Amino acid sequence: MPDNQTILLKSRPSGKPTLANFDLTTTEIGTPGDGEVLLRSVYVSVDPYLRGRMSDAPSYVPPFEVGKPISSGIIAEVIESKSDRFQKGDYVSGSLEWKERQVAKAKGLQQVDPGKAPLSAYLGVLGMTGLTAYLGLTEIGKPKSGETLVVSGAAGAVGSVVGQIGKILGLRVVGIAGTDEKVDMLTSEFGFDAGINYNTTEDMSAAIGAACPDGVDVYFDNVGGDISDAVLFHINKFSRTINCGAIAVYNSKELPRSVSVRPFLVKNSALMQGFIVSNYADKFPDGVRQLAQWLQEGKITHKETVREGFDTIPQAFLDLFDGKNTGKMVVNVKK
Amino acid sequence: MPDNQTILLKSRPSGKPTLANFDLTTTEIGTPGDGEVLLRSVYVSVDPYLRGRMSDAPSYVPPFEVGKPISSGIIAEVIESKSDRFQKGDYVSGSLEWKERQVAKAKGLQQVDPGKAPLSAYLGVLGMTGLTAYLGLTEIGKPKSGETLVVSGAAGAVGSVVGQIGKILGLRVVGIAGTDEKVDMLTSEFGFDAGINYNTTEDMSAAIGAACPDGVDVYFDNVGGDISDAVLFHINKFSRTINCGAIAVYNSKELPRSVSVRPFLVKNSALMQGFIVSNYADKFPDGVRQLAQWLQEGKITHKETVREGFDTIPQAFLDLFDGKNTGKMVVNVKK
Numbered sequence: 001m002p003d004n005q006t007i008l009l010k011s012r013p014s015g016k017p018t019l020a021n022f023d024l025t026t027t028e029i030g031t032p033g034d035g036e037v038l039l040r041s042v043y044v045s046v047d048p049y050l051r052g053r054m055s056d057a058p059s060y061v062p063p064f065e066v067g068k069p070i071s072s073g074i075i076a077e078v079i080e081s082k083s084d085r086f087q088k089g090d091y092v093s094g095s096l097e098w099k100e101r102q103v104a105k106a107k108g109l110q111q112v113d114p115g116k117a118p119l120s121a122y123l124g125v126l127g128m129t130g131l132t133a134y135l136g137l138t139e140i141g142k143p144k145s146g147e148t149l150v151v152s153g154a155a156g157a158v159g160s161v162v163g164q165i166g167k168i169l170g171l172r173v174v175g176i177a178g179t180d181e182k183v184d185m186l187t188s189e190f191g192f193d194a195g196i197n198y199n200t201t202e203d204m205s206a207a208i209g210a211a212c213p214d215g216v217d218v219y220f221d222n223v224g225g226d227i228s229d230a231v232l233f234h235i236n237k238f239s240r241t242i243n244c245g246a247i248a249v250y251n252s253k254e255l256p257r258s259v260s261v262r263p264f265l266v267k268n269s270a271l272m273q274g275f276i277v278s279n280y281a282d283k284f285p286d287g288v289r290q291l292a293q294w295l296q297e298g299k300i301t302h303k304e305t306v307r308e309g310f311d312t313i314p315q316a317f318l319d320l321f322d323g324k325n326t327g328k329m330v331v332n333v334k335k
Numbered sequence: 336m337p338d339n340q341t342i343l344l345k346s347r348p349s350g351k352p353t354l355a356n357f358d359l360t361t362t363e364i365g366t367p368g369d370g371e372v373l374l375r376s377v378y379v380s381v382d383p384y385l386r387g388r389m390s391d392a393p394s395y396v397p398p399f400e401v402g403k404p405i406s407s408g409i410i411a412e413v414i415e416s417k418s419d420r421f422q423k424g425d426y427v428s429g430s431l432e433w434k435e436r437q438v439a440k441a442k443g444l445q446q447v448d449p450g451k452a453p454l455s456a457y458l459g460v461l462g463m464t465g466l467t468a469y470l471g472l473t474e475i476g477k478p479k480s481g482e483t484l485v486v487s488g489a490a491g492a493v494g495s496v497v498g499q500i501g502k503i504l505g506l507r508v509v510g511i512a513g514t515d516e517k518v519d520m521l522t523s524e525f526g527f528d529a530g531i532n533y534n535t536t537e538d539m540s541a542a543i544g545a546a547c548p549d550g551v552d553v554y555f556d557n558v559g560g561d562i563s564d565a566v567l568f569h570i571n572k573f574s575r576t577i578n579c580g581a582i583a584v585y586n587s588k589e590l591p592r593s594v595s596v597r598p599f600l601v602k603n604s605a606l607m608q609g610f611i612v613s614n615y616a617d618k619f620p621d622g623v624r625q626l627a628q629w630l631q632e633g634k635i636t637h638k639e640t641v642r643e644g645f646d647t648i649p650q651a652f653l654d655l656f657d658g659k660n661t662g663k664m665v666v667n668v669k670k
Contacts, residue, residue: 052602224597243600250598260593262559263585265578265609267387272607274600 004029005310007098009064013054016251016321021054022314027069030103032082037109039076039092040101041310044331045123046317047072047157051250069097073128075112075119076102077334086111093122100310100333117295118302124328125161125302128277130291132244133161133220135283136275137169140242141218145170148212150231151192153222155182157304157328158244160190162220164300167191171218174211176204176227178323185326189301204230215239223248229259241272251321303327310335339364340645342433344399348389351586351656356389357649362404365438367417372444374411374427375436376645379666380458381652382407382492386585404432408463410447410454411437412669421446428457435645435668452630453637459663460496460637463612465626467579468496468555470618471610472504475577476553480505483547485566486527488557490517492639492663493579495525497555499635502526506553509546511539511562513658520661524636539565550574558583564594576607586656638662645670 003026010023032038049061050072056063064070074096078086083106086092094109096102112122124130136158143149149166153159154175163186166173174194175186183195194211201207208216208230215236221228225248228241235241249256261272280287294300305325307316310333320329338361345358367373384396385407391398399405409431413421418441421427429444431437447457459465471493478484484501488494489510498521501508509529510521518530529546536542543551543565550571556563560583563576570576584591596607615622629635640660642651645668655664 221597224595224601228597243597246595246598246601249595256595256598257592258595258597260559260581260584260591261596261607262556262563262578262593263581263591265607266559266581266611267609269609269611269614271609272596272600274602274604274606276601276604279604 005100006069007313008068009054009066009070011066012056013051013251015253017051017054017318019314019318022070024311024314027099029101032080032103035083035106036103037078037083037086037092037106038080038101038103039096040079040334041074041076041096041099042091042332042334043075043120043123044098044310044313044333045073045127046313046320046329046331048245048247048250048320050317051321069099071095071097073123075122081106085109091119093127098313100335116292120304120306120328120330120332121295121302123330124157124304125295125300126288126291129157129328130161131280131284131287132275132277133158134165134287134291135277135280136242136244137162137165137218137220139280139283140271140273140275141220141240143169143171143218146172147217148172148174148214149218149220150174150176150208150212150216151220151222152176152227152231153245153247154186154192154195155326156222156323157325159220159222160186160303160327161300163190163192165294168294168299172212172214174208182323182326185303189303198227205233208234218242220244221246225249225256225258232259232261232264235264235268235270237268237270239268239270241270243272243274247321305329307331309333340435341404342648343403344389344401344405346401347391348386348586350588352386352389352653354649354653357405359646359649362434364436367415367438370418370441371438372413372418372421372427372441373415373436373438374431375414375669376409376411376431376434377426377667377669378410378455378458379433379648379668380408380462381648381655381664381666383580383582383585383655385652386656404434406430406432408458410457416441420444426454428462433648435670452627455639455641455663455665455667456630456637458665459492459639460630460635461623461626464492464663465496466615466619466622467610467612468493469500469622469626470612470615471577471579472497472500472553472555474615474618475606475608475610476555476575478504478506478553481507482552483507483509483549484553484555485509485511485543485547485551486555486557487511487562487566488580488582489521489527489530490661491557491658492660494555494557495521495638495662496635498525498527500629503629503634507547507549509543517658517661520638524638533562540568543569553577555579556581560584560591560593567594567596567599570599570603570605572603572605574603574605576605578607578609582656640664642666644668
């Protein structure tokens with residue numbers, strides 16, 4: 001039996017995670033029983049929200065256990081099937097463990113079609129990433145044509161899709177990202193109206209004001225730190241903020257502080273709401289249908305950063321916090 | 336012609352307002368033209384939101400002008416009428432100037448019935464105060480029976496009504512106020528389940544946790560400062576915060592800062608929304624009907640702090656920021 005590489009949570013991070021928090025080891029593969037399949041991982045998704053599961057603080061998803069495998073969204077090939085639902089050679093998507101091969105229950109896996117879109121797209125624009133962008137923007141943001149949308153983490157997996165959907169829906173779209181290269185990409189590849197580099201802009205509030213002459217109606221917030229404070233000064237009456245992520249403060253050892261949003265909310269009758277895609281599971285089928293249509297029509301560009309090799313998964317995850325990805329970060333682990 | 340006392344905005348406050356920001360003077364009364372009435376003020380409402388109008392920062396209501404009369408909700412008696420809508424001896428409610436007597440357009444005034452409720456109640460539970468409590472709680476808070484409601488500024492005009500409506504709707508209601516006397520009143524007069532004195536409680540977060548064993552589902556926030564940070568640690572998944580006021584920071588000269596709400600919103604799929612009663616004008620008639628019914632049924636206690644004399648209006652307003660009122664603060668100015 002070949003070595004089956006597996007990545008465990010070795011220790012809980014304090015502040016920013018490091019490679020020392022992960023343990024690359026090997027595990028037994030096991031044999032599928034009734035209703036189970038044997039899978040070979042192809043693409044592994046790394047996502048900022050996994051940081052939360054590495055801590056043992058209560059959150060919306062249970063924490064990973066120390067000494068046990070980490071899990072995330074994975075596209076896998078069916079090697080052997082003891083389930084009616086899948087055949088050998090099928091590709092599936094599911095929340096799976098960071099293992100090269102594993103046995104999993106067929107229930108909870110969704111078949112994906114490599115003929116309709118690249119396999120990795122099912123972790124990105126046609127997966128939780130795209131659904132987060134689409135449902136967060138439409139369900140909480142409720143954008144109206146002609147309004148102004150600001151997106152933080154705009155060149156990231158979710159942000160880049162949010163901005164493109166914003167343009168489809170007739171909004172002025174301003175993105176905030178951390179390198180000139182990314183900011184260029186916002187306008188040249190993703191169709192944003194303007195981009196701001198938060199690393200080279202001295203006065204973020206002034207820059208947002210200049211890019212949003214009519215103020216900000218919808219703010220899709222993936223970062224949650226100082227950048228979001230700067231946006232706050234420009235929110236319009238009845239504005240909506242989608243609090244989708246707070247990557248800027250996930251690794252904070254101290255309780256993060258900010259400009260108080262409360263007087264701004266009172267003054268503007270404004271809304272802020274936390275968004276977690278899993279709360280909207282009943283809207284997934286419609287969402288995927290809409291996203292797939294836009295993808296096929298060429299209205300959405302599918303951008304990803306692909307790393308190679310199973311053992312690069314932890315570093316790919318760590319690199320999210322340094323903004324080293326453009327679009328969705330995935331790891332191709334197929335040998 | 337008798338001296339007609341009038342209060343002008345003398346200067347804009349920096350930080351906490353003082354008596355020096357007001358000018359007590361006399362003005363001409365004038366004569367009503369067609370469609371106008373001559374009014375004698377009876378009850379004058381003082382409200383925290385007036386602080387915002389004393390500044391010239393853009394807000395949801397235009398600022399007062401320096402050298403011009405201040406205005407607020409006033410109950411007045413019709414002394415002379417050149418309008419079909421009102422007769423001499425009628426009582427009306429409207430946004431009027433701080434004058435003993437004044438000429439006003441009949442349009443924009445509402446008749447009030449002193450036979451149905453005490454006149455001052457039309458500034459309180461049957462006026463904007465009651466509507467703010469009712470519509471803020473129901474439209475944004477969307478409370479469900481059995482949930483836990485926390486109210487800050489709980490012994491104040493809006494807060495005391497919010498808590499009572501919360502009990503009518505079947506919630507566990509916990510109030511936060513600033514003196515033992517007020518906290519006693521919350522449970523003994525307003526029917527709250529528990530009260531917390533923020534001035535004598537060392538660890539507010541622990542006290543809120545103890546008073547809300549099932550967490551906080553709805554937070555009606557009238558204060559917006561450190562107290563609200565303490566509540567944040569206890570919000571439940573899908574919780575709703577009504578940002579109705581931020582009296583704790585209205586007088587702040589520096590930009591107020593707080594614990595960042597963003598990671599809490601993300602983690603809990605929680606909502607915060609600014610509430611201004613004027614956005615819900617279409618729901619006023621139903622709201623007043625419901626409040627009047629509860630008042631008549633004895634389900635809501637109408638509590639107010641009444642000051643006497645026209646010249647006490649500025650001090651009554653200033654005392655709001657020191658929490659010297661219980662329930663609605665009004666000034667009886669009828670000579």
